Amino acid sequence: MAARIFALLSVTVFLSIALFLGCQKLGGSGPIQQPIAFSHKIHAGDNQIPCLYCHTYADRSQVAGIPAVETCMGCHKIVGLGKPEVQKVHDYWNKKEPIPWKRVHDLQDFVYFSHKRHVKAGVACENCHGQIAQMDVVEQVSSLKMGWCVTCHESRAKDKEQLTVLKDCATCHK
Numbered sequence: 001m002a003a004r005i006f007a008l009l010s011v012t013v014f015l016s017i018a019l020f021l022g023c024q025k026l027g028g029s030g031p032i033q034q035p036i037a038f039s040h041k042i043h044a045g046d047n048q049i050p051c052l053y054c055h056t057y058a059d060r061s062q063v064a065g066i067p068a069v070e071t072c073m074g075c076h077k078i079v080g081l082g083k084p085e086v087q088k089v090h091d092y093w094n095k096k097e098p099i100p101w102k103r104v105h106d107l108q109d110f111v112y113f114s115h116k117r118h119v120k121a122g123v124a125c126e127n128c129h130g131q132i133a134q135m136d137v138v139e140q141v142s143s144l145k146m147g148w149c150v151t152c153h154e155s156r157a158k159d160k161e162q163l164t165v166l167k168d169c170a171t172c173h174k
């Protein structure tokens with residue numbers, strides 16, 4: 001009897017730990033509060049502004065880049081005037097200050113990742129970031145864990161040779 005209770009307890013403890021780790025993996029922290037209520041749904045969804053219009057470096061650099069206030073003002077000198085959240089954009093512009101956006105995705109420094117390689121190879125933003133064009137607030141939908149990278153590399157490698165490179169530790173840990 002005591003043995004059975006002990007066994008049940010162990011299972012419960014195991015499951016709680018697994019659940020806890022699972023939640024951590026999913027980020028679990030909920031959406032991030034940004035200085036301006038910028039909506040991808042309004043911009044990339046409803047108004048179909050291309051991702052690269054704002055994230056101009058995604059196909060030519062390691063980082064995708066966050067647009068400068070100047071890019072926003074290109075439209076908002078004439079669009080959305082009178083809206084309080086748009087007024088905040090004007091305020092940063094007038095103060096000549098960058099908007100202090102908070103990072104959503106953040107890989108550890110010991111991992112090498114480059115947008116250019118992936119975007120040029122035709123991997124869509126959505127494959128890694130999910131349906132951003134439907135999100136009012138950006139959320140991280142992929143774990144960004146090693147297994148996530150490697151699983152896709154295994155499925156996308158063109159041939160055995162490329163598979164070897166894409167699974168090589170030194171490819172992602174330089």
Ligand code: HEC
Nearest residue numbers: 043044049050051054101102103104105125129132133138
């Ligand atoms: C009008 C400009 C604009 C367009 C178009 C746009 N974005 Fe963004 N994006 C931003 C701004 C500003 C931020 C920073 C604020 C935020 O996180 O919402 C951002 C943040 C992001 C982030 C999170 C960055 C981080 O900190 O980790 C991702 C991922 C992203 N965008 C992907 C996309 C994708 C994919 C598309 C196309 C479907 C797209 N964006 C279209 C302006 C834009």
Ligand code: HEC
Nearest residue numbers: 036037038042047049067071072075079080083085086089
């Ligand atoms: C290519 C044009 C374009 C660019 C660039 C652009 N926007 Fe917009 N934005 C729009 C349009 C169109 C709307 C919808 C206006 C409306 O419904 O009246 C909008 C709406 C908004 C709103 C109001 C949302 C609401 O309804 O309260 C905010 C805030 C905003 N944009 C912030 C930004 C920021 C910050 C940037 C730069 C990172 C940016 N926009 C870049 C076209 C643009």
Ligand code: HEC
Nearest residue numbers: 051055058063064065066105106107118119123124125128
């Ligand atoms: C193969 C997966 C993958 C694809 C495809 C991808 N991203 Fe990313 N993205 C990431 C990862 C991983 C990070 C975190 C990088 C870091 O923290 O160094 C990131 C970070 C970002 C960021 C914030 C940091 C930065 O680089 O400026 C933006 C913005 C972004 N991505 C936009 C995009 C857009 C737009 C596209 C499509 C044109 C895209 N991403 C395609 C995986 C991807």
Ligand code: HEC
Nearest residue numbers: 111112113117121123127144148149152153156165171172
């Ligand atoms: C959705 C699929 C997908 C995901 C997820 C993905 N990759 Fe890739 N990755 C690819 C493809 C496809 C290539 C090959 C690109 C080419 O053919 O040039 C590649 C290539 C690379 C390369 C260049 C390899 C070389 O030849 O030197 C690096 C580095 C890399 N990925 C790192 C990462 C890291 C780190 C992650 C996770 C944070 C990741 N990737 C997630 C699909 C993916």
Ligand code: HEC
Nearest residue numbers: 108111144145146147149150153166167168169171172173
């Ligand atoms: C396709 C990219 C990729 C490849 C290939 C890769 N890694 Fe990683 N690795 C990552 C990413 C992303 C992380 C950070 C996220 C995490 O901890 O899972 C990571 C994390 C790690 C960590 C830290 C784990 C921790 O718990 O903090 C070690 C150690 C590691 N990798 C070793 C290796 C070894 C050894 C190889 C070769 C057998 C390898 N990696 C191949 C992407 C890769």
